[in-house]
Amino acid sequence: MSAPDPAPPRVLFVGGLGRSGSTLLELLLAQSADVCAVGEVVHLWERALGADERCGCGERFTACPFWRQVGDQAFGGWAAVDRDDVLALKDRVDRTRHIPRLAKDALPPEQLADVRRYADLYTRIYRAALSVTGARVVVDSSKHASLAFALRWAEGLDLRVLHLVRDSRAVAYSWGKQVRRPEVVDGEDFMPTFSPFEVSKLWTAQNAAFHLLASRAKVLRLRYEDFTANPAGTVRQVRDFAGLPDDPAALRILSGTDETAAAPEPAAPFRAHSVAGNPLRFSGGPLTVRRDEAWRDRLPRRSRAVVSLATLPLRVRYGYLGQRGSDESVERA
Ligand SMILES: [Zn+2]
Numbered sequence: 001m002s003a004p005d006p007a008p009p010r011v012l013f014v015g016g017l018g019r020s021g022s023t024l025l026e027l028l029l030a031q032s033a034d035v036c037a038v039g040e041v042v043h044l045w046e047r048a049l050g051a052d053e054r055c056g057c058g059e060r061f062t063a064c065p066f067w068r069q070v071g072d073q074a075f076g077g078w079a080a081v082d083r084d085d086v087l088a089l090k091d092r093v094d095r096t097r098h099i100p101r102l103a104k105d106a107l108p109p110e111q112l113a114d115v116r117r118y119a120d121l122y123t124r125i126y127r128a129a130l131s132v133t134g135a136r137v138v139v140d141s142s143k144h145a146s147l148a149f150a151l152r153w154a155e156g157l158d159l160r161v162l163h164l165v166r167d168s169r170a171v172a173y174s175w176g177k178q179v180r181r182p183e184v185v186d187g188e189d190f191m192p193t194f195s196p197f198e199v200s201k202l203w204t205a206q207n208a209a210f211h212l213l214a215s216r217a218k219v220l221r222l223r224y225e226d227f228t229a230n231p232a233g234t235v236r237q238v239r240d241f242a243g244l245p246d247d248p249a250a251l252r253i254l255s256g257t258d259e260t261a262a263a264p265e266p267a268a269p270f271r272a273h274s275v276a277g278n279p280l281r282f283s284g285g286p287l288t289v290r291r292d293e294a295w296r297d298r299l300p301r302r303s304r305a306v307v308s309l310a311t312l313p314l315r316v317r318y319g320y321l322g323q324r325g326s327d328e329s330v331e332r333a
Pocket residue numbers: 055056057058059064065066067272273274
């Protein structure tokens with residue numbers, strides 16, 4: 001006699017190109033007890049398992065009790081995971097160039113076995129994270145479209161994809177800045193930088209991929225500019241997409257919004273056990289969500305022209321038009 005199959009783990013996969021506000025949104029969602037945000041699991045194999053970088057809680061990966069429990073439940077301990085094997089598998093499955101193949105309706109047996117095995121690694125981690133925390137939804141902010149495409153082949157996974165978009169010129173400005181990585185314990189390391197043209201290519205490829213995915217999986221598209229204009233409404237909308245009821249607690253770390261005005265002081269945020277991501281995840285105080293518009297003054301004219309032209313078709317689709325951007329009626333921060 002076998003026990004009935006448990007409900008498939010539900011994951012909210014945050015997709016899009018980095019610097020689109022995903023860490024901020026993840027931090028907000030993580031304030032609810034029914035949400036478990038784990039950072040960018042795609043980088044777990046190299047940065048956490050390999051380099052033992054710091055978790056969002058401040059501990060090194062191997063010293064974090066949450067991740068130790070997740071490893072025990074998912075794999076019988078992290079020592080049982082052959083990192084080199086996983087990285088080789090990742091290279092065969094989870095690359096942007098493999099997306100056309102992953103978008104098909106059927107795969108040859110060998111490729112199917114690879115993608116199923118790869119997706120199963122993540123499914124095990126999600127299931128364990130939910131079991132350890134008692135949450136109902138796990139948030140993976142890995143962002144790469146190729147991983148979202150791989151996960152659609154998972155057996156027994158409730159996949160919901162949040163496609164986060166932001167004006168390409170703001171994203172290009174952000175990727176041109178030097179940002180130190182606080183999770184690196186030994187020595188100093190910086191996040192990579194990309195030229196305006198490289199960002200334009202990545203921005204178009206990633207966003208186009210999520211449009212392709214939308215006909216094959218549950219995808220909700222959200223603009224960074226709409227999120228920052230209405231963080232409370234966005235959290236509500238995203239929770240609803242994830243099948244969760246409204247939870248005012250999700251907003252308690254916000255300062256300066258109407259919704260939190262009644263609270264005397266915003267609470268200190270619950271720091272998620274996020275395995276990789278933007279330095280913001282180490283922030284310890286109340287958050288002010290406002291649209292970062294620095295690019296309008298600081299992105300050089302030439303760069304702006306390159307990005308504006310190279311990303312034109314999707315910019316039009318998202319309403320990122322003109323010199324002032326999309327929402328002329330919204331005041332600049
Ligand atoms: Zn931790």
